[in-house]
Structures are given as structure tokens and as C-alpha cells.
Amino acid sequence: MRxxxxxxxxxxxxxIAVSLFTFLVFLxxxxxxxxxSIENRIAISTYFTDEAxxxxxxxxxxxxxxxxxxxxxxxxxxxxxxxxxxxxxLQDDVVMESLVAVGGNxxxxxxxxxxxxxxxxxxxxxxxxxxxxAPLISKVDYQDRAPVIQRVSQVSAAVRVGVFLMSFILxxxxxxxxxxxxxxxxxxxxxxxxxxxxxGASNWFVRGPFLVQGILAGASxxxxxxxxxxxxxxxxxxxxxxxxxxxxxxxxxxxxxFMLLLLQLGVGVGLGVLSSTIAIRRYLRV
Amino acid sequence: xxxxxxxTKIYEPELVALREVxxxxxxxxxxxxxGKSGAGKSxxxxxxxxxxxxxxxxxxxxxxxxxxxxGNQLPAIRRRLGVxxxxxxxxxxxxxxxxxxxxxxxxxxxxxxxxxxxxEVLDIVGLLGKAHQFPAQLSGGERQRVAIAxxxxxxPRVIIADEPTGNLDPYHTRxxxxxxxxxxxxxxxVLLATxxxxxxxxxxxxxxxxxxxxxxxxxxRGRFVI
Numbered sequence: 001m002r003x004x005x006x007x008x009x010x011x012x013x014x015x016i017a018v019s020l021f022t023f024l025v026f027l028x029x030x031x032x033x034x035x036x037s038i039e040n041r042i043a044i045s046t047y048f049t050d051e052a053x054x055x056x057x058x059x060x061x062x063x064x065x066x067x068x069x070x071x072x073x074x075x076x077x078x079x080x081x082x083x084x085x086x087x088x089x090l091q092d093d094v095v096m097e098s099l100v101a102v103g104g105n106x107x108x109x110x111x112x113x114x115x116x117x118x119x120x121x122x123x124x125x126x127x128x129x130x131x132x133x134a135p136l137i138s139k140v141d142y143q144d145r146a147p148v149i150q151r152v153s154q155v156s157a158a159v160r161v162g163v164f165l166m167s168f169i170l171x172x173x174x175x176x177x178x179x180x181x182x183x184x185x186x187x188x189x190x191x192x193x194x195x196x197x198x199x200g201a202s203n204w205f206v207r208g209p210f211l212v213q214g215i216l217a218g219a220s221x222x223x224x225x226x227x228x229x230x231x232x233x234x235x236x237x238x239x240x241x242x243x244x245x246x247x248x249x250x251x252x253x254x255x256x257x258f259m260l261l262l263l264q265l266g267v268g269v270g271l272g273v274l275s276s277t278i279a280i281r282r283y284l285r286v
Numbered sequence: 287x288x289x290x291x292x293x294t295k296i297y298e299p300e301l302v303a304l305r306e307v308x309x310x311x312x313x314x315x316x317x318x319x320x321g322k323s324g325a326g327k328s329x330x331x332x333x334x335x336x337x338x339x340x341x342x343x344x345x346x347x348x349x350x351x352x353x354x355x356x357g358n359q360l361p362a363i364r365r366r367l368g369v370x371x372x373x374x375x376x377x378x379x380x381x382x383x384x385x386x387x388x389x390x391x392x393x394x395x396x397x398x399x400x401x402x403x404x405x406e407v408l409d410i411v412g413l414l415g416k417a418h419q420f421p422a423q424l425s426g427g428e429r430q431r432v433a434i435a436x437x438x439x440x441x442p443r444v445i446i447a448d449e450p451t452g453n454l455d456p457y458h459t460r461x462x463x464x465x466x467x468x469x470x471x472x473x474x475x476v477l478l479a480t481x482x483x484x485x486x487x488x489x490x491x492x493x494x495x496x497x498x499x500x501x502x503x504x505x506x507r508g509r510f511v512i
Contacts, residue, residue, distance in 0.1 A: 191375065191377070192377050192379075194375070195375050195376075195377060195388075196388075196392065197361075197364075198335065198337070198364060198369055198375075199364065199365070199369070199388065199389045199392055199436070200361040200362070200363075200364035200365035200367075200389075200392055200393070201361060201392040202358070202361045203357075203358070205361075205392060
């Protein structure tokens with residue numbers, strides 16, 4: 001005789017809403033990792049003339065690394081440059097013979113610079129051209145790599161904006177669906193609310209049980225979502241890592257567990273309370 | 287105890303439900319309001335409950351102007367009233383006992399007080415044996431008796447009954463009216479809205495007749511005259 005169907009429906013919908021938010025959190029983490037991985041592959045090299053001493057180059061490295069937009073600077077000496085070149089072209093007889101024919105070490109010492117974001121390379125290049133060690137620089141290969149850098153920058157921005165928009169839209173949908181479900185549950189109680197008001201119940205006496213129901217529904221939804229999420233991630237994590245090496249969904253989960261739990265509780269309970277509060281207001285005007 | 291002073295109620299845009307109605311009710315009276323459907327009987331009672339506010343005029347209950355009271359003060363007024371509706375308005379997911387007990391829960395009464403008072407009023411209405419049945423398991427007359435028990439349990443000063451026998455057969459109608467008369471004899475003021483001529487003519491109590499929103503007649507031993 002007791003109607004639990006509305007409450008059950010509200011919990012189910014809130015599980016969906018909380019799960020959706022959780023998915024979006026993981027999506028944000030995953031996309032950030034992918035974007036960072038791509039951006040990490042980009043670097044520009046600054047080649048120094050033979051007149052530049054190792055100390056000059058190291059001083060330049062110190063100056064560059066102080067820029068807030070620079071993440072990492074690696075010094076590659078002439079000898080190391082030659083070693084890397086030989087390793088890369090070991091199988092290429094023509095290149096190796098040409099190297100021998102040139103004689104000595106034609107390669108230049110360089111600094112490989114990784115920026116915090118693709119957009120910063122232009123700024124770094126401008127700095128290099130006006131710095132005190134500019135006369136020691138033979139070449140900065142930014143212009144050669146500019147098209148790739150720009151493309152990566154565009155893709156990164158598109159991914160970030162896309163994930164944000166998707167999160168925003170799906171988040172709104174989840175909130176609206178959950179809100180309407182709670183509203184429906186309260187609508188089904190409108191006769192009860194009317195009677196409560198007519199026998200002299202105060203607004204808080206009427207509101208209280210629905211708020212508590214909202215909190216409990218939100219908390220239950222969070223618990224259920226956790227129970228579903230952990231085995232799901234355990235199942236999917238290895239498969240995802242096979243596609244995107246280096247990103248472990250399982251590690252991400254445990255590395256961010258408490259943040260995730262708080263977020264889920266916040267979303268679940270917040271949604272429950274907010275939906276109940278708004279939905280019941282119209283019935284308190286009796 | 288209750289005073290309607292030049293009360294007019296107009297529903298937008300032009301529907302006049304009550305027009306300059308004035309009368310007073312003394313403590314312990316049994317007053318019936320009669321008239322055709324749409325005459326304004328239910329509106330009159332809803333104004334006392336503050337479900338509606340008058341367009342003009344004033345409704346005074348025990349010295350307080352009901353229509354001027356702040357929203358958060360309304361529960362206190364309503365707790366001095368007991369209401370019986372034509373459609374019972376029982377909570378379907380609660381038993382007869384729980385429906386009656388609810389009023390005392392709202393007032394913050396303790397469990398032992400609730401148990402004692404609810405059993406007493408269910409006994410008065412003859413439903414103690416069916417206390418743990420749900421409304422769907424009761425007949426129309428029994429449901430109305432549960433509604434009366436709910437209206438009575440907190441010992442209100444006034445019972446408002448809006449067409450309480452509207453959905454009942456003649457036998458149950460007779461039982462309900464007898465119950466209301468008994469409650470009135472115990473000292474509770476009763477306001478009864480009805481269009482049942484037989485009920486009014488048998489009661490022989492004060493009758494206020496409404497016609498097109500106006501108070502047409504006020505008779506101490508009234509009859510329902512068509």
C-alpha cells in the first residue's frame with residue numbers, strides 16, 4: 001500500500017545523474033592526459049654557433065628556464081648531438097658516408113625547449129631573438145615546426161572546449177532530468193501536502209521530510225554509483241590503457257578517490273535538496 | 287467567535303462568489319450554510335481556513351483577522367479548526383489510525399498522548415476496530431468518519447464540514463450528521479455547508495441561505511426552502 005515507486009524512480013534517475021557527473025570527471029582527466037601527451041611531444045631547438053662555449057650555452061639555459069612559460073630545457077652538446085644522429089641514421093649508409101666525408105662533427109650544440117603550452121613558443125622565440133645571447137644563436141627551428149605546433153594548439157583547444165561543452169550540456173540535462181523526477185515525486189504527494197497545510201502544519205514541518213528524502217536519495221544514489229563504478233573501472237581500465245598507454249583509469253580513480261567521492265556526494269545530495277526545495281515551494285502556498 | 291464583516295470574494299476576472307456577506311457565529315452554535323451549487327458555501331468556509339483571501343471585508347476568528355494574519359501564523363489558526371471535506375482528503379498510504387494521529391504529530395504531541403487521544407476519537411466515531419486499515423479498505427461512510435475523527439482529535443474550537451455527506455448514501459449521511467450533532471452537543475461549534483434538504487430540515491438548527499453570493503436568509507430554526 002505504501003507508494004515507494006516515486007522514491008525509487010528518483011533514486012534511479014539520480015544514480016544516472018551522479019554517474020554522468022562521474023563520467024565527465026573521468027573524461028576531463030582522460031582528455032587532459034591525452035592533450036598533455038600530445039603537447040609534450042612538441043619542442044623547439046635552439047642551435048648555437050661553434051663560438052658559443054658550453055658555459056655560454058648553460059647560461060642561456062638558465063635564462064630561458066626562468067621564463068614562466070617554459071616547462072623544460074635540455075642541453076644537447078655537440079658530442080651528444082652527433083651520437084644521437086649516428087644512432088638515428090645507423091642503417092642509412094648514404095647519410096653515414098656523407099658524415100664521414102664532411103669530417104669532424106658538423107652538428108651544433110643546442111637547447112631543446114618544451115613550453116607549458118603550444119601558444120608560448122612564439123613568445124619564447126621572440127625572447128631568444130632579443131636576448132643577450134642572440135649573437136650566439138645559429139638557428140631557432142620554430143618556423144619549421146610552426147604549422148605542426150599551430151595544429152596541435154588548435155586540436156588541444158578544440159578538445160578542451162569540446163569536453164567543457166559536453167560536460168556543461170550533459171550536466172544541465174542530468175540536473176533537469178533529476179529535478180523533474182523529484183518534482184514528479186513531490187507532485188504525487190500534493191494531496192498529502194495540502195492536508196498537512198490544512199491541519200496546521202508549518203512550512204518547515206511540511207518541507208522537512210521532503211528535504212530529508214532528497215538528502216537520502218542523493219546519498220543513496222552516491223553509494224549505488226560507487227558500487228557500480230569501481231568494478232566497471234576495474235574492467236575497463238586495462239582495455240583503455242591498451243589504447244592509450246600511460247593513462248591508468250584505475251590509478252586515476254584511487255588517486256582522486258576522495259575528491260570524486262566528495263563531488264558525487266555534493267552532486268547527489270545537492271541535486272536532491274535543491275530539487276526538493278524548488279519543487280515543494282509551489283505547494284506551500286496553500 | 288466567528289465574524290464575517292462585509293465579505294466579498296471575486297475570482298478574476300469577474301466571477302463574484304460572495305457579495306457583502308456579514309454574520310456572526312457564537313461559541314457552541316451549529317450553523318448550516320445552504321444554497322445551490324455555486325452559491326458560495328465552500329468559498330465562505332475556505333475564507334475562514336485562509337485557503338482564500340477576501341477581495342474586501344474581513345473574517346475574524348476569536349478576535350484575529352484571518353485575512354491579515356502573516357503566513358507563518360496561519361498554522362496556529364488552523365490548529366484551532368477541524369475540517370471535514372466532501373472527498374475526505376485522507377492520506378491513502380496511511381492507516382485510519384495514522385491519518386488521525388497525523389494532526390497531533392503536527393502539533394508535537396507525545397506518543398502516549400497520541401495513542402490515548404486517537405483511540406478515544408476513533409471509538410467515538412465507532413471505528414476503533416478498523417484503526418489499522420487503510421482508506422481504500424473502508425467504505426465511504428467509514429472514511430468520512432475517519433475524517434471526522436481527524437477533525438476532532440485535537441479538540442478544536444470549531445469543526446468545518448464542507449459537504450461531508452456529498453458522496454454518501456442516505457444511511458451513512460444520517461450517521462455522519464448524527465455524529466456532528468453529538469460533537470456539537472459536547473461544546474464544539476460546527477459549521478456545515480450542504481445542499482442536502484433532508485439534512486437541514488431534520489436538524490432544526492440555525493440556517494444561513496446563500497443565493498448568488500449574497501446572504502438571503504438567516505434563520506434560527508431554518509428550513510431548506512427551494
